[in-house]
Amino acid sequence: MMSDHTSSLHSIQGTDLTDHDISEVIEMALSDHTQFKQIEDLFGLKEKQVKEIMRKHLKRGSYEAWRRRVRAFSDRREHYK
Secondary structure (H helix, E strand, C coil): CCCCCCCCEEEECCEEEEHHHHHHHHHHHHCCCCCHHHHHHHHCCCHHHHHHHHHHHCCHHHHHHHHHHHHHHHHHCCCCC
16 A cells, blocks of 8 residues: 655656655755756756756746856856756
């Protein structure tokens, strides 16, 4: 019998992630102190996959604001995200 507390799996371009994993990826991606490389090392997700998760799970305006912030920081820092 399955527990009511099981997390559903999300498939992102060949990678299966739990709800908890998705939350962790979003939290890390929103942080100005976490690079895409760190997310890739922990979850095996490329930058494109992280953007896909963010686009799918954030409101449109929040996603667009995040993308502007990431672009602005990357213009100032070679290895921002």
